Amino acid sequence: MRIADSFVVQAPIDRTWTAITDPAIVGTCMPGCEEIETVSDTFYRAKVRIKIGPISAIFALKVEVLEEQPPTRIVFISRGKEGDRASKVQAENTLTLEPLDGGATKVLYESEVLVTGRLAKFGFGMMKKKAQSLAEEFASSLEDRLNAVVNG
Numbered sequence: 001m002r003i004a005d006s007f008v009v010q011a012p013i014d015r016t017w018t019a020i021t022d023p024a025i026v027g028t029c030m031p032g033c034e035e036i037e038t039v040s041d042t043f044y045r046a047k048v049r050i051k052i053g054p055i056s057a058i059f060a061l062k063v064e065v066l067e068e069q070p071p072t073r074i075v076f077i078s079r080g081k082e083g084d085r086a087s088k089v090q091a092e093n094t095l096t097l098e099p100l101d102g103g104a105t106k107v108l109y110e111s112e113v114l115v116t117g118r119l120a121k122f123g124f125g126m127m128k129k130k131a132q133s134l135a136e137e138f139a140s141s142l143e144d145r146l147n148a149v150v151n152g
Contacts, residue, residue: 003131004110007139011146013097016105017071019146020095023063029141031134034058041065048080052122052130057082059089072097087117109135 009016019025023044027036035047042065049058061080068074074095081088091113098106115127 001113001115001127002111003113003128004108005132005135006106006108007135008100008104008106009139009143009146010102010104011143012103013071013099013105015146016097016107016142019142020097020107021068021070021074025142025145029138029145031137031141046080050119050130050134052119052126055118055122057087057119059087061089082117087115087119089116089119090114107139 011019023036023038023046027033027046030046030048032049032051033046034049035045037045039045044063046061046063047058048061049056051057059080059082061078063076063078065074065076076093078089078091078093080090091111093109093111096108096110098108100106111131113127113131
């Protein structure tokens, strides 16, 4: 399943890049992220809780950065499974940042997502809607975090 969209944050590209590539910041902005651990400069572990329809799942994710072109592009892969292996997820992700007039940044994201197990029973439409909702929450939290750094 391919998911692609974009959002704008009211922060310059360099500050946005710094935030988006910092696991501690991304973890606090990601809906459902309960833990994040930096293993190396290019490898992270996270525990993420997600609910789709009546099913809740906690995924143990491994995130590996494959490519970085500061401050405009990052490619990474996320893989994870529930503790009881009822569902698995894999996503190949690309984030592209573009500077906008007035000091804002456009963040374009594209993911190729594969879900297996009990969560896979939900159709593409429901999964895509959930992904869009999570992206909107992430964008709002990221912008709040970027603005708090400047204003706080």
